[in-house]
Amino acid sequence: MPYVPNTDEDRREMLREIGAKSFDDLIVGIPRELRTEGDLDVPGPLSELELTRHMQHLAAMNRVPDDVVSFLGGGIYDHATAAAVGHITGLPHFYTAYTPYQAEVSQGTLQAIYEFQSLITRLTGFDVANASLYDGATAGAEAVLMATAISRRKRVLVSSTANPALRSVLRTYLMATDLELVEIPMDSGVTDVAALEAKLENAGAVLIQHPNFFGLLEPVDRIGGIVRESGAPLVASVDPVSLALLKPPSEYGATIAIGEAQSLGVAVAFGGPLLGFIAAGRKHARRMPGRIIGATSDAEGRRGYVMTLQTREQHIRREKATSNICTNQGLVALAATVQMSLLGRAGLSELALQVAAKTRYAAEQLSLVRGIKLKFGGAFFREFVIELPFEAGTAKEALSEVGIWPGIKCGCYYDDMPNCLLVSVTERHSREDIDSLVSGLEAIIVSRGA
């Protein structure tokens, strides 16, 4: 057993010291009839070589970009990560460390998270961000709970243009509460503002996503204005890359900003681990869920960092805590912090501009194909919806055979969009990649005579 240092001789000696005759003496507190007979029904043991071979075999059963040209997105994006990121997150000092409860020997983790928080506040325009949450979807649910704790009202309005995964998780989180969840319909791909306005009276929280699930920019000024007037806190789910270019949520009346920061240096990895974030104004800091790192000093005036406002948290407050969250996504937040530091001010803007330019190019080229329509008008960022003359799955399957994944079938999430695909573009896509998508779809449409 390569991971257990005690030899049989060590074991005998330790048992002797303890005064036990055998290991069985140590488990005298476990009634005999409760003990497991025989071996567990699991495979192994495997040597490192056998394990690696097996894992390579499993990994090879998955198809990934480079085997295919993929336009899958929908909240999780295959951006390039700077090489240095993996080298930093691969330092055992970071990845084998525990939660920084003992601040004096965890300053590295604590300062890195403080810098993560500082970067998130710069993106969102708020004063306070926490140390991260599991993902954008659970961040949305936590933010809604926080918002209703602020408003003390029970009706939660969520736009149907918000990511379907976020809405699913929100439904689960609200299932056991006395909060009522109301979905606001869409109009031309964005939140139906009139429908929202009609439901606003006495609302306890409003959640929108901007840019929304279809990549469309929401009319945030109008939404922010009417929601603010109603007194309901506005939760804005935002894409951190878009915030290099777009107005921060603090400027259009949001009370809380949340989002998924996987796009900043984190692998798509079959959807996990991801990286949720949450930010809000200072006056709401004490209602925020999860861990928050603060700067302070030691007795000699040396600057240092600690987990702060811990009286909100479950290990102190137990059933009265703001959330049950114990951990954050420490190592993932570190990856994003390193990636954001490497991108820097100019790199972040260039990333967003490249994504915007390539998305626009892809949409324009696709819209020139006879039979393909852009489903919605209006400005979009990083993804857009096209409508085909036939069921989208047909195109997806046919293109998959030539190594192109054209996007996500909108029909999986919206019943009235069976012929639609959500096409997502990153800086990784070359013009040739995009052109191959255009010609691939054109060929299928022609071959079907549609």
Added chain:
Amino acid sequence: MSGAAERQKTVVEPTIFELSSPGRRGYRFPPLDVPPIDPVEVFGENQVRSVEPDFPELTEPEVVRHFTRLAEMNHHVDRGFYPLGSCTMKYNPKVNEDVAQLPGFTRLHPEADATDSQGALALMHDLAKHLAAISGMDQVSLQPPAGASGELTGMLIVRAYHTDKGNPRSKVIVPDSAHGTNPASLTLAGYEAVEIKSDSSGRVDVDELRRIVDSETAAIMITNPNTLGVFESRISEIIEIVHGVGGLVYMDGANLNALMGIVRPGDIGFDLMHFNLHKTFSSPHGGGGPGSGPVGVTNRLADYLPYPVIARDEARSRGIEYYLDYERPKSIGKVHGVYGNFLVMVKAYSYILTLGPAGLRRAAENALLNANYLQHKLEGHYELPYKDYCQHEFVLSASRQKEHGVKALDVAKRLLDFGVHAPTVYFPLIVSEALMIEPTESESKRSLDHFISVMIDIARESEFTPEVVKGAPSRTPVGRLDEVRASKDLDVSWRRG
């Protein structure tokens, strides 16, 4: 050398923002190969931000040095002992890290068709099966991204089950030795926490339990072995009492490392439980995440598990063997945006396969042996409130040291000076001046002996030079930090000036 003098050698690392110089860049993109856009024209003036986010500007070597210097301020498992009770800081095998970096895993998009993700689905399916085999549960969902999320998932399953039977019920019982996440999670699931006291042996007071259960008892949450490192030896009675009123019995699996191959919770009557892959199954803690908190249930609760379920069709009737089953009308829904923390699952799966059945049992046995060895060697020097053989961890009290003005926190901080991480302190709440120690199976006898000698030295210091212990740590990059100030003058984001 005084603490201050020793520490003068260490230089405080500036924030990344203070290291920034205008015009520097750490990453370059390929030239744009499509027409550029003007954001104001494309998005409209009212949508565009007026100033760029104030991000730092550095080159790659500057960024790498900054984070490497930060790294060096951390204690970590690869450097030294981490006797943190209830956290199971075992060694994180390197091969697990390597296989989790295979591009076939890291670049797999969750929206890829099942035909294109059979490897990942097979791995998840089999990991769930192995966790079921280890725990005696019938079905396992890997979706909860952390232990606390697993607890919430479990409590929502309890609620869905009772609701299905006509009444969600209102109360969940938790022992006073429970982790804080237990009461917080059950509250989020709409239940009222009913605390039950421990008896003089540190176990659930069974007579008291008999008195407080009723038709409103939805469940009891039990950590077994509990946070005192004691096996609930009357667990069968506890389960019978709760089942007797129609309630369910939930196991917090935080301490499952003590049971692998020795006891299967499903066999002894637990209805559901969560696992911590980042504790028992060796995936690294990452400085506080990502974790993974799968939930296992018996068949009668299987319909309520989060969707999608990873299903297997051996006949391959749809051309594929593994698929995502969303047709789960009684499911509580999703608890994570996707399928959970997949890369953490990869590491746990690798660990189980590397150890195999005998290795898993051997890990548990050595975790128990190491804990009992430490307990035996330290009980003469520190108060041991519960004297039975322990399981994988035990709790000391610094009550003797307190007579000299030295608190549990001081002992913990002094340990840092000797290159050992502190134990969990002031938990469980039912032991005053608690020092909760869990060595795990990863430590050698030599490493344990070193810890013992350091602990004995600190006990001696507490008696003869208590001011040294109270002033600790003196050899760490910073001294004790002012937490009151941190909370009062809240500074959570760096600002210029």
